[in-house]
Amino acid sequence: MNPKNALFYASLFAVLHAQATPAGIQGLYAAWMVAAVLGWDLLIGHxxxxxxxxxxxxxxxxxxxxxxxxxxxxxxxGIVAARLGPTLLAPS
Structure with a gap:
């Protein structure tokens, strides 16, 4: 029930997902992510x-x-440097 888990795995899925990825493969990604989170949470709980x-x-x-x-x-x-890097290096 932790929303951070859902956000993390949704963002990971978005990175792994490509428009050409078949629905079956996307389903495998989703099942793998659910299994990984469930396994981790059960281990921590135990x-x-x-x-x-x-x-x-x-x-x-x-x-x-x-x-x-x-x-x-x-x-x-790192995020700030990545966002500001191109603007700092761009000619005025």
Whole structure:
């Protein structure tokens, strides 16, 4: 029920989808994406109930959050650079 999952896989599908792709192949893409998300979510749900894993994860959570923040900032900077790059390099 996480909308981010749906948005991510919809965007991935849009990248993989081409106008010439047959409907059967598009259906396989959709089935694969649903299976991948369902499998991942079931795995996370199963692992979330293990006390030892929760303890280990809790010890490294600060580092994981900082790494994720740095990666998201780098992604944002890459997007901004890609959008501004052509305008900065274009002759006036």
């Amino acid at each position: 692992m979330a109930g293990h006390p030892q894993l929760i303890r280990r994860f809790g010890h490294g959570l600060r580092h994981i959050e900082r790494l994720a923040g740095v990666l998201l900032i780098l992604l944002a900077l």
